[in-house]
Amino acid sequence: MAEKPENLPSGAAEVARSYPEVWEAYAKLGQACAEAGPLDGRTLRLVKLALAVGASSEGAVHSHARRAVAEGVSREELRQVALLAIPTLGFPQGVKALTWIEDITDPHG
Structure with missing residues (x-):
């Protein structure tokens, strides 16, 4: 729905x-x-987060990170998605994704 x-x-x-x-x-x-x-819900959420990172979409990263947290995905798992972006997308993109994820997982800094 x-x-x-x-x-x-x-x-x-x-x-x-x-x-x-x-x-x-x-x-x-x-x-x-x-x-x-055949992907399960947790894997789908992490893949969608990774796609949002690759697309450089801050809003989508926020959305998928928010949903992932609600679905029980840990902060460390989300951070790993951003770190995995570094060798493929570059250091700046990975760090940018990490900050977007932290907007959701650590909104108070």
């Missing part, structure tokens, strides 16, 4: 409110992709 607009970041919430059919289709696509293979 698609997230309710009030639970979404502002940009996504505006799309969900203004174009509910588009949002619902997008959510169904995400669900179908998640169910298309």
Whole structure:
């Protein structure tokens, strides 16, 4: 089921409110992709976080980190995703991802 607009970041919430059919289709696509293979929920969340890191999407990193924490993924596991980005994406991208993850896992600094 698609997230309710009030639970979404502002940009996504505006799309969900203004174009509910588009949002619902997008959510169904995400669900179908998640169910298309054998990965479990924890692995899916970590992969989606890694994809967000690779896309350099701060909002998506925040979203997937937030969801991962809610699903019981540890701070250390999330940090490892950022560290794994360093050899492939470069040191600056890995450090940037680490700070985005820490925005969620350690919001008070």
